[in-house]
Amino acid sequence: MDLKELKKLAETLDDNSKRELIYFLQSRTKGMSAQVRAIDEIQEQKHKDGLVCPHCTAHAVVRFGKYTVQTRAGVVKRQRYRCKSCLQTFYDLTNTPLQRTRRPHLWVRFIEFMIEGYSLRKCAAELLGEVTHVTLFYWRHKILAALKQIPTEAFQGIVEMDETYFLFSEKGKRSIVERKPRKRGGKSKLRGISNDQVCVLVARDRQKMTYSGVLGRGRIKTTKLDEAIGGHLSDSNVLCTDSWRAFSSYANSKGLAHYRFKSDGKQRVKGVYHIQNVNSYHSRLKKWMDRFNGVATKYLQHYLAWFRYIDSKEYENTSSNKKNMLVKSCLFTVEDTNKKLRLSAYSC
Structure with a gap:
């Protein structure tokens, strides 16, 4: 089937199917997704005051080559760093919700679903079964674990x-x-x-x-x-x-x-x-x-942070809000693993 036949076939689709097709093509095209631009901003925001080791917070950090990660969207190259104090290596997404993710092309769209307040099963269906609702549960709470760290400034008046x-x-x-x-x-x-x-x-x-x-x-x-x-x-x-x-x-x-x-x-x-x-x-x-x-009460603070964020953005599902939410969640340290989230308990 050539490109002309594909275009004619695409014209017969309804609006929802066309939107699904657009997301599919964007996720399979290198360098065109909003997620890549978000990672560039994450790197800029995290290093605006200089490189800092996430393991020991030392500033004696040097670049330590690049490594490639095979994802569903293709091969991605990431900058590696090394700390001269603790001798550990890390990269821009270490101790963030996106650490070790194999599907970076899906995160921006998942953020969109979070702003809309979709259930996990609906999110999994909208993502065409690329991830299960169980995986999305951990994605959600890693993001919320970061958002709850956004400080409240001093009150006025x-x-x-x-x-x-x-x-x-x-x-x-x-x-x-x-x-x-x-x-x-x-x-x-x-x-x-x-x-x-x-x-x-x-x-x-x-x-x-x-x-x-x-x-x-x-x-x-x-x-x-x-x-x-x-x-x-x-x-x-x-x-x-x-x-x-x-x-x-x-x-x-x-x-x-x-x-x-x-x-x-x-x-x-x-x-x-x-x-x-x-x-x-x-x-x-x-x-x-x-x-x-x-x-669950043990997750209640996460949901309060989630609502506080989307309420401050007036529930607008815009490109800037999606990217801002993803970038914000990667500026705070999140060390919660799937097991730690699952076994957490209410302590108050």
Whole structure:
């Protein structure tokens, strides 16, 4: 079949099939995929302050030739480095989610699916069976292990702070001792807030700088508040919270101006002070999390980091957002292996 016949055949395809064909050709063509350009940017960002050994953090690093890797997209040449201090060799993707990957041509498209919030099985189907959903599970959590390391900058001005709760889950565990397994998330047998609930704190200023973190099981405590966001607040901040006493105790101990809003909803706004932004963030977070039918608590911080990132990008699945997400995930050290991720446990 010659090129003209292929073009005529391509014209008969629907839009989805044409898109699949485009991705297939891009992944099989050297030097044309967005992933290659992303790797160039990863190299530039990682070495902007000079070469650093990922094993011992020494700066006595020299280039140590190149080596080739056989991938599904073809042969790829990668620069190798050697540390004069520890004598170990490494390359640009050492201790990143892309380390040892044999399918670099699929990562940008997988990032696209993560922004869209696809399930792992749907991702595997869209990638035409080149990788299984089990492999994609580890890809996902290696990326999220990096994204959760993105620091929260100091808050400015008014800071809205409120907690929300997720059901404690041991999803994926083969033997659960404390209770019977639930199906599709399930419900707690206890009323109100108990140790069956996991507390998630969200703090957000009016410039949309956001902190979200798991604080433990049960009600929020003042000591946990200081550990979580104490380094992000200053005397110039004004706290807006609900009426839970832990927030009042914390604000008084730190000498912060504090506005409280009761849960009865009679007074939602006091001038420019309210907690509507953080409550809106809670609503979007809960709605987004529903698609997973319950998340294992040991991975909950990963999902919070995932949502924080896509919410800051306004859920836009653009080329710049895809590349930025991939580059960001490779700028932080990720040493989690598949086995370590699988055997991890909730520790709070």
